[in-house]
Amino acid sequence: MNRKGILVVLSGFSGAGKGTIVKRLLSDYKQYALSVSATTRAPRPGEEEGKAYFFKTKQEFEKMIAEGAFIEYARYVDNYYGTPKEYVRQQLDAGRDVILEIEIQGARKVKEQFPDTLMLFVVTPDAATLKERLTGRGTESPDVIRDRLRRASEEAEGIEAYDYLVVNDDLDTCVAKVHALIESEHCRISRNTDYIKEMQKEMKSFCSR
Amino acid sequence: MNRKGILVVLSGFSGAGKGTIVKRLLSDYKQYALSVSATTRAPRPGEEEGKAYFFKTKQEFEKMIAEGAFIEYARYVDNYYGTPKEYVRQQLDAGRDVILEIEIQGARKVKEQFPDTLMLFVVTPDAATLKERLTGRGTESPDVIRDRLRRASEEAEGIEAYDYLVVNDDLDTCVAKVHALIESEHCRISRNTDYIKEMQKEMKSFCSR
Numbered sequence: 103m104n105r106k107g108i109l110v111v112l113s114g115f116s117g118a119g120k121g122t123i124v125k126r127l128l129s130d131y132k133q134y135a136l137s138v139s140a141t142t143r144a145p146r147p148g149e150e151e152g153k154a155y156f157f158k159t160k161q162e163f164e165k166m167i168a169e170g171a172f173i174e175y176a177r178y179v180d181n182y183y184g185t186p187k188e189y190v191r192q193q194l195d196a197g198r199d200v201i202l203e204i205e206i207q208g209a210r211k212v213k214e215q216f217p218d219t220l221m222l223f224v225v226t227p228d229a230a231t232l233k234e235r236l237t238g239r240g241t242e243s244p245d246v247i248r249d250r251l252r253r254a255s256e257e258a259e260g261i262e263a264y265d266y267l268v269v270n271d272d273l274d275t276c277v278a279k280v281h282a283l284i285e286s287e288h289c290r291i292s293r294n295t296d297y298i299k300e301m302q303k304e305m306k307s308f309c310s311r
Numbered sequence: 312m313n314r315k316g317i318l319v320v321l322s323g324f325s326g327a328g329k330g331t332i333v334k335r336l337l338s339d340y341k342q343y344a345l346s347v348s349a350t351t352r353a354p355r356p357g358e359e360e361g362k363a364y365f366f367k368t369k370q371e372f373e374k375m376i377a378e379g380a381f382i383e384y385a386r387y388v389d390n391y392y393g394t395p396k397e398y399v400r401q402q403l404d405a406g407r408d409v410i411l412e413i414e415i416q417g418a419r420k421v422k423e424q425f426p427d428t429l430m431l432f433v434v435t436p437d438a439a440t441l442k443e444r445l446t447g448r449g450t451e452s453p454d455v456i457r458d459r460l461r462r463a464s465e466e467a468e469g470i471e472a473y474d475y476l477v478v479n480d481d482l483d484t485c486v487a488k489v490h491a492l493i494e495s496e497h498c499r500i501s502r503n504t505d506y507i508k509e510m511q512k513e514m515k516s517f518c519s520r
Contacts, residue, residue: 223500229513248518255514261507266498279498286495289475289488291432298470304438305464309457 107135107194108287109216110201111209111264112280114224115254117235119270123224124203126277135198137190140166143181156186174204174211185212199284206260213263220287222280223264227271316344316403317496318425319410320418320473321489323433324463326444328479332433333412335486344407346399349375352390365395383413383420394421408493415469422472429496431489432473436480 114120127134140156142163151157158166163182166172175184185202193200202212213219226232236250261267266283270276291298323329336343349365351372360366367375372391375381384393394411402409411421422428435441445459470476475492479485500507 225510229510229517232514233517251514251517255511255518258507258511258514261511262500264500266495267500267503267507268498279494282491283495283498285488286475286492289477289492291471291473291476294476298467298476301434301438302464302467302470305441305460305467308438308442308460309464 105197105288106293107133107196107198107200108284108293109190109194109212109219110199110284111212111219111221112201112203112224113206113209113222113257113264114268114270115226115232115236115257116250117232117254118224118226119273119276120203120224122273123270123277123280124201126273127201127280130277131281133197133199135193135200137185137193137200137202139183140172140175140186141181141183143183156189158182173215174208176208187215206257206263210260210263218293220266220284221264222266222268222283223261224268224270224276224280225261227269314406314497315502316342316405316407316409317493317502318399318403318421318428319408319493320421320428320430321410321412321433322415322418322431322466322473323477323479324435324441324445324466325459326441326463327433327435328482328485329412329433331482332479332486332489333410335482336410336489339486340490342406342408344402344409346394346402346409346411348392349381349384349395350390350392352392365398367391382424383417385417396424415466415472419469419472427501429475429493430473431475431477431492432470433477433479433485433489434470436478 112120112124124136128136138152138156140158140163142158142160145151145155145157149155160182163184166184166186167175171187172184173187173190175182185204185208190200204212209221213221226235232254233251236254237247268276268279268283287293321329321333333345337345347361347365349367349372351367351369354360354364354366358364369391372393375393375395376384380396381393382396382399384391394413394417399409413421418430422430435444441463442460445463446456477485477488477492496502
């Protein structure tokens, strides 16, 4: 089977370990590509074009917005950040599963444009563990912690927009689990229609002989 | 997480290895239960009640039909065969994933009554391999072979009613794949609503303190 890549959204609470999971998927398996964002912020020392980001001027970025070149984009402080459609399409066509580590608002926009996106939400084993992770670093002010908890609570309200829940109890298990979820998704009937139609045709031909 | 069992329908072409896959799932993993059918046919020597079948008289069976006690049933030649609802419910409630090895007409009836049934369809790597397996035993008449091919072709037309396609290329890989598909299904958001609601509630409570 010539398989097409799957667009995978990985969301989850801050502190649930999304970033580590994504890194491990990219290093442990060859089939994954990380979506590279475009941004108008200046490159930091050592940041290569097309690795961490595609660097754009504000004018370029706004032109791309106008052309509908982004799956989703947002403005933080004075800079734009966006997911270029073209790059994602290329990777998917090359058979790579593209991972988008993104929060819920962005995830919803992605799902609108790519309805067969696989939507994964990573959680800590329970709310108390999450609270510990969000508050336990001991370096932030009560205000910052309160903001984080509020944001996490808002994100929790959006979980139903996702397809699967992944509990990050043990990292190795969790990475294997996410990989298995993506592999399973490749078996979905609706992702194998060409293969099925071909098989149906061949089998009909056996009967008519 | 206290997880509830999943009802799994396993269909596929005759010759694709369904029976072997089911046997391996039951022996390799503890979480599975095979649905035990009821029948009006007489027990064969060594067949224990409740193991291969629940043995019923015709009268008992028809009473069960009238009471809606079957998920699906059919009559072959002079005997009834059916899947008792009660047994399946008990196993699911005990957290066991129940496997139903069944053909497509039965599978459709199961899906109607248990809409969250996981529907798997097992295929040989390609139609030619299937043809080989169906014709290659060398013991059947051309008529029997033609019938088998026609039946397989009819079944192929129904594949789109299933959720996932499993290619049985190598048995070990295939068994692991089916197990992974079922494990993945346990992560589905809609199967974890209690857990999610609990987490949402707890996280709200952190914010209101």
